[in-house]
Amino acid sequence: MRISRILVVLLVIAGVGWFIWQRQHPDAMAVSVGKVTRGTVEATVANTRAGTVKACRRAKLSPSLGGQISALPFPKGTEVQSGDVLLRLWNKDLEANLKSTEEGVKASAKQRDATCLQSAEASRAADRAARLRQSGSITSEELDKTNTAAKVAAANCKAAEAQTTVSEAQLKAAQAQLERTILTAPFPGVVADINGELNEYVTPSPPGIQTLPVIDLIEPGCFLVSAPIDEVDAPKIKPGLPALITLDAWRGRDFPGTVTRVGSYVIDLEKQARTVEVELAFNNPDDLKALLVGYSADVDIILETRADVLRIPTEALLESHYVYVVDTDGKLEKRRIETGLGNWTLTEVTAGLEEGQQIVTTPGAEGVKEGITVKAKENGDE
Incomplete structure (x- = not known):
């Protein structure tokens, strides 16, 4: 019995000692x-x-009237020049109407010439009649008839000239109607897509x-x-600001760019935050060679830069102005700091803080609090 009591006492003493040691030497938490x-x-x-990669110039073209496609001279992917015919609708009826109108203009011109020649002849006859009346060779009545005939002929000449003008206007209208059946390239580009067949x-x-x-x-080689930028941030952005462009197609690579335009109004779409459209150009021409219209893109527009300053990972901030500092004993100290410029990184x-100090980059992790002992683990370590 005595030995058993001694063993119990020893076990109790060992348990109390282990508990005290654990309180004084807790397991270090890896952070x-x-x-x-x-x-x-x-x-x-x-x-x-x-965001989206877009072409500097892109035209989605369709004829302004309905009809049957009779010609598609260029297939997809073909480079074309400004003025090249891209599509032609069946228009033989309009071509015939144009031909008829052209002939009508010619006929009106000839009719005008004939009528005006007659007017010139009547005018000369009136002049002769005036001289004859002065010599008494003809009566006043004959002179009046001659003058009236000259005036009528002059009016007919003007009417013929007006009819020629009308015919020429009809010709322009026929030409315009025919042109509506033809699509031409407004600028040099590449035929990206065709939604139609012969x-x-x-x-x-x-x-x-x-x-x-x-x-x-699509205009090639210009992107x-x-x-979309949140309306709250839009007033800070001005054309000319530098930026970094990232594309999902080239993960891990930044493309330098420059803000070229800030939208003049706020885009209000249902169930979406109000934004302002901002356009950026690529600074390096070599970056444009492998781009395709439609790539998704993200931008970081640089508002201000400060060099050679103390900095910490943004993820280490707690409540905006606090961090956990690892002291020399491996314990955490919650410390208030003052911050300046910042971004997501x-x-x-x-x-x-001072250069070289260690701070916890996961301050919101479970169990992280002031006073605990930690085992520092550099970001990226297993």
Whole structure:
């Protein structure tokens, strides 16, 4: 019995000792940490939704009247020049009408010439009659008839000239009607798409209903990025600001760009945040060689840059002005700091930290609090 009591006492003493030791030497919690470094920090504005790579010039063309496609001279992917015929509708009736109108103009011109010649002859006859009346060779009545005939002939000449003008206007109208059956390239480009085949019938879009364009023409080698920016950030953006463009097709690569245009109105779409459209150009011509219209893009517009400043990962901030600092004993200290410029990645520190100090980059993780002992794990370590 005595030995058993001694064993129980020893076990109790060992348990109390283990408990006290655990309280004094708790297990270190592994946390991800980063260092306070010195470098460049940029204040940036990013798009709220994915932007899009667009061509500088793109025309979605359709004829302004319905008809049957009779010619598609260029297939998809063909480069064309300004003025090249891209599509022609069946228009033999309009061509015949144009030919008839052209002949009508010629006939009107000849009729005008004949009528005006007669007017000139009547005018000369009136002059002769006036001289004869002065010599008494003809009566006043004969002179009046001659003058009246000259005036009538002059009026007929003017009427013939007016009819010629009308015929010429009808010719222009016939030409315009014929031109409506022909689509020409408004600028040099590439035929990106054709929605139609020979002998198919195409019609213009009815009011309020958008139909596919027959020809989609894109200017090659010139691209821009259009991105929606939140209305709150829009006043900060001005043309000429530098930016970094990222494309899903080239992950991990940044394309330098410049803001070229800021929208003049706020886009208000149902169930979406109000935004302003911003356009950016690529700075490096070599970056344009492999681009395609329609790529999704994100932009970071640089508003301000500060070089050689203390900085920390933005993810390390707690409640905007606090961080957890790992002290020399491996314990966490919650410290208030002052911050300056910042973005999604880095934030400038103006007071409260020194270069080289370690801070927790996951301050919101479960169990992370002031006073605990931690085992520092650099970001990226397993």
